[in-house]
Amino acid sequence: MKRSALEGVRIADFCWLWAGSYATGLLAFLGAEVIKIESMQRVDPSRMMTLTIGQSFEGVDHSPVFNSINLNKMSAKLNLKHPKGIELAKKIIQISDVVSQNMRPGAMEKMGLGYDVLKEVKPDIIMLSSSAFGAEGPLKRYGGYAPSFAAYSGVTHLTGYSDGPPNPMTGSTDLMSATTSAFAIIAALNYRQHTGKGQHIDLSSVESLAVFTGDALMDYIMNSRVQSRKGNRDNIMAPHNCYRCRGDDKWVSIAIATEEEWQAFCRVIGNPAWAGADKFSDAYNRWKNQYELDALVTEWTVNYTHYEVTEMLQKVGVAAMPSFSNQEIFSDPHFKERKLAVEVEHPAMGKQVVLGPPWRLSETPAKVTKASPVIGENDEYVFGELLGMPVSEIKQLIAEQVIY
Amino acid sequence: MPERALGHLKVIELCNLVTGPYCTKLLADLGAEVIKIEPPGTGDAARHRGPFLNDIPHTERSGLFLYLNTNKLGITLDIKTPTGLSILKELIEQTDIFVEDNSHAVMQELGLTYDELKKINPRLVMTSITPFGQTGPYRDYKAYQLNLYHSGGEGYLLPIQSPEPNREPVKGGALVGDCICGLSIAIATLAAAYNMHATGIGQHIDASKQDVMMTMVLLEIAMYANLGVVRNRHRRPILMPIPMECRDGHIMISALTEREWQDLMHLMGNPQWASDERFSHWIQRHLHGDEINPHVQEWAKQFKKDELFRKLQANALAAAPVNTPEDLVKSPQMEARGFFVEVEHPEAGKLKHPTVAYKFSATPWRGERAAPLLGQHNEDIYCGRLGYDEEAIARMKENGVI
Numbered sequence: 001m002k003r004s005a006l007e008g009v010r011i012a013d014f015c016w017l018w019a020g021s022y023a024t025g026l027l028a029f030l031g032a033e034v035i036k037i038e039s040m041q042r043v044d045p046s047r048m049m050t051l052t053i054g055q056s057f058e059g060v061d062h063s064p065v066f067n068s069i070n071l072n073k074m075s076a077k078l079n080l081k082h083p084k085g086i087e088l089a090k091k092i093i094q095i096s097d098v099v100s101q102n103m104r105p106g107a108m109e110k111m112g113l114g115y116d117v118l119k120e121v122k123p124d125i126i127m128l129s130s131s132a133f134g135a136e137g138p139l140k141r142y143g144g145y146a147p148s149f150a151a152y153s154g155v156t157h158l159t160g161y162s163d164g165p166p167n168p169m170t171g172s173t174d175l176m177s178a179t180t181s182a183f184a185i186i187a188a189l190n191y192r193q194h195t196g197k198g199q200h201i202d203l204s205s206v207e208s209l210a211v212f213t214g215d216a217l218m219d220y221i222m223n224s225r226v227q228s229r230k231g232n233r234d235n236i237m238a239p240h241n242c243y244r245c246r247g248d249d250k251w252v253s254i255a256i257a258t259e260e261e262w263q264a265f266c267r268v269i270g271n272p273a274w275a276g277a278d279k280f281s282d283a284y285n286r287w288k289n290q291y292e293l294d295a296l297v298t299e300w301t302v303n304y305t306h307y308e309v310t311e312m313l314q315k316v317g318v319a320a321m322p323s324f325s326n327q328e329i330f331s332d333p334h335f336k337e338r339k340l341a342v343e344v345e346h347p348a349m350g351k352q353v354v355l356g357p358p359w360r361l362s363e364t365p366a367k368v369t370k371a372s373p374v375i376g377e378n379d380e381y382v383f384g385e386l387l388g389m390p391v392s393e394i395k396q397l398i399a400e401q402v403i404y
Numbered sequence: 405m406p407e408r409a410l411g412h413l414k415v416i417e418l419c420n421l422v423t424g425p426y427c428t429k430l431l432a433d434l435g436a437e438v439i440k441i442e443p444p445g446t447g448d449a450a451r452h453r454g455p456f457l458n459d460i461p462h463t464e465r466s467g468l469f470l471y472l473n474t475n476k477l478g479i480t481l482d483i484k485t486p487t488g489l490s491i492l493k494e495l496i497e498q499t500d501i502f503v504e505d506n507s508h509a510v511m512q513e514l515g516l517t518y519d520e521l522k523k524i525n526p527r528l529v530m531t532s533i534t535p536f537g538q539t540g541p542y543r544d545y546k547a548y549q550l551n552l553y554h555s556g557g558e559g560y561l562l563p564i565q566s567p568e569p570n571r572e573p574v575k576g577g578a579l580v581g582d583c584i585c586g587l588s589i590a591i592a593t594l595a596a597a598y599n600m601h602a603t604g605i606g607q608h609i610d611a612s613k614q615d616v617m618m619t620m621v622l623l624e625i626a627m628y629a630n631l632g633v634v635r636n637r638h639r640r641p642i643l644m645p646i647p648m649e650c651r652d653g654h655i656m657i658s659a660l661t662e663r664e665w666q667d668l669m670h671l672m673g674n675p676q677w678a679s680d681e682r683f684s685h686w687i688q689r690h691l692h693g694d695e696i697n698p699h700v701q702e703w704a705k706q707f708k709k710d711e712l713f714r715k716l717q718a719n720a721l722a723a724a725p726v727n728t729p730e731d732l733v734k735s736p737q738m739e740a741r742g743f744f745v746e747v748e749h750p751e752a753g754k755l756k757h758p759t760v761a762y763k764f765s766a767t768p769w770r771g772e773r774a775a776p777l778l779g780q781h782n783e784d785i786y787c788g789r790l791g792y793d794e795e796a797i798a799r800m801k802e803n804g805v806i
Binding site for chain 1: 407409410411412413430434453454455456457458459467468470471472518536537538539540541542545546547548550551552553554555556557558559560561562563564565566567568569571572573574575576577578579580583584587588589590591592594595596597598599601602603605606607608609610611612614615616618619620621622623624625626627628629630631633634635636642645646647649654655656658660687690691717720722723724725726727728729730731732733736737738739740741743744752755756757758759760761762763764765766767
C-alpha cells in the first residue's frame, strides 16, 4: 500500500461547524490522523441540522452534512467544562503535532488551553486559531458565520447582478476559509519539518475571503475606484456570460478572449450578417455593445442544449461549459470519469455519497478512507491505546461525565 | 531576523494569469524562492489586464499582476526554442517544486511530462494545473474562470435567493474562483513537498480546477445523491441571513439560535408580530422567513450599516456590514492587523498591497519584494545561478530566447 503524504501527523481537532471541520478534513484526505474532540455537552450543530434546507436530523449521528466534511476522522468525547477534561485534552495535545480550533478569540485561553500553555505541554506544537475577524484588532471579540465574514470581506458586495442587491454566495465561503486554514497548517508543518519549531497561527476568515478580491482592492488603492458587482461580465472580454439553452432553466457559459476565438465562434453560428457589423468588429466594440451582443448570441443558443453548444464550441477552441445543477453533475461523463464522488459506508446512516479530495497525487494518493465518525467512535483508541488508560479509569471518567 | 516558514523551498513557476501565479504567490509570501518564468516580450497575460495605475495601461503597472506576483523572482525564457527548453530543464533539475498550467498537449509536445522530468530530478514535486485535469473527456477543453464557476456547480446557485429566477446564473465576484483553485492546489503541493523531505520521493499532482470548484459546493452536490434535493438559485422563504438595506448600504444579520433570536427581538423592542406561534421554534422561523425578514428589514433601514453592526455585535449577534473595497481598505480592523502593507516597486512606486489571512507567530509575512519587472532577475539567475557568462546572455537575448 502506498504511503500517505502526511503519514505520522496527528491533529487534535477542537473545531466545529463547517469552516473548522473541513480544514482538518482536507488534511485527513492527505493521511493526517485527525482526532475530533467533541462533547455531548456541546455538540457540533452540523451533526444535528442544516440551515441550507432547514432540516434537522435524528440524534447526533445521522447528518449527511457532518459526514461530508468530517471524512477519515476519528472522534473522542471529552467534556471541556470539566477540569479533568482539560487535563485529558492536554494529554492528547502532548502526543499531537497540530491543534486546530475555531472558538471565539480568548475562549481557549479561558479554558487554560491557550498557545502559551500548550507550548509548555508540547514545545513544537502547531496551533491554528481561526476566527471571524482574527485574534487581534478592535473587532477581535466579534463573532461571525460565513454570511457575515463574506459580507465584511467585500466578496458579497462584488457578487450578484449589476442592477441587483449584493449576494452572499453559498456555504462555499465557509469551505474557502477552511481551505485557507488547511494551507496555513501545512505550511507550518513544512517549517517544523525543516527547523523543529512549532508556532501559533492566527487566521481571520474575513481576510481569507478578502484576498480573493485583490484586483478590486488594488483598483481602489491605485485609482480610488470602488468596484461593484457585475454578474458574469468581464472588464475586457465579450461575449462573456451565461446564455439560455433549450430546456428548463438550462444555461451555457461562453467566454471569448481573442479574435481567433471570435472568428471560430462566428463560423459555428453560421456567420450571420449581424456578426460582421461594425459594432462587433473588434474586441472593444464587442465589449462596448455586449448587451446587444448577448441578446443575439442567445437567439442562437436557445435552439440547442447546453451540451450541444459546449461540444460545438469546444471543437473549435472556444471556451464553453454548461452551468451544472447538483443533479446534472451526477450524470456528466467527465465527473464520472474523474471519480470525485465516492460511496462510503457510515456506521449509522449506511451508504452515503461524498466528494473526495480535488487533487490526484501520483505517489501518495489523497483519498477517502472512511466515513465520518459517530460521536465518540474512537474513545477506546484515544484514551485506552494512545493515552494508555486502564478500562476501569475510562469507565470512571465516563461515569463522571468527563468522557462525555 | 525572523525565519520564513517556507524559506527552504525552491519553486519554478511556468504559469499565466491568476490560478497558477496565485498558488505560487502563497508559497513566495511565506518565504519560498519562486522563480517565475515569463515569455520574452509579452510576459504574463496579467500584465496586460487592469486595473492599471492611474488607468494608464502599462505592463509594469497592472494591479492584478502586482498583486499576484509579490515576493517572486522573474525571468524571461522562450521555452519553445531548444535552448530555452534546455535551460528550463536545468532550472527544474535544481528545484524542489515545479508548478505549471499548460495544456496536456503542449507539455507532451515539449517533452515536459513528469515521467521525463523525474529522470533529471527524482525528488521533483510537479504540479500540473488545468481546467479539467489530466484525464477524462474534457481533458483538452478550454475554460476561463467564468466557465469553471459554472461547470463547477456554484454558478447555477448564484445569486442565491434570486428574486428573478428567469435571469441567468452568475459567477462569484472578483477573483474568487481562480484564487480558491490556486489556494487548494497549494495545499496538495505542500503536502507533496512534506512527503518529499520525509522520504526523498517526488511526485506528480494532477490538479483540476473544476474538481476544486465542485468541492466548494460539495454539500450541495452530495445533497442530491443523499437526500434527492435539487438545488437552484430561486428565492426560498428562508430566514436571514440575507442582505438588509441600511441608510448607507447593506448589512447581513444572523439570528439562527434561540438565544440569538431572543436577543434580536429584544433589541427590536419585542414587537407584537414576533409572538406569533409559528415563530416559536427555529425550524418554523426558518421556513417562515419571508414573513419575518420584511420586519427586520423595516427596522434595519433606520440605521447606518456600521452603526447597526456595532449595536448587534454588542449584543453578541453575528452581523456584518456589506463592505465595499473602499470600506475594507479603510477598515480599522484591517489597519490594526496590518492586512495592507506598502511595497515599493520600481515602476509603480509605493503601493499598499493586500497581504495574507494568517499571522504566523514565528515566521511573519514580510512584503520584502514587489512583483518582478519583466526579466528583472535574468542576470541573477542565468549568470549567478546557472553560470552562463555575460556574452552568452547577450546572444540569447539577441536570439529572443530570453
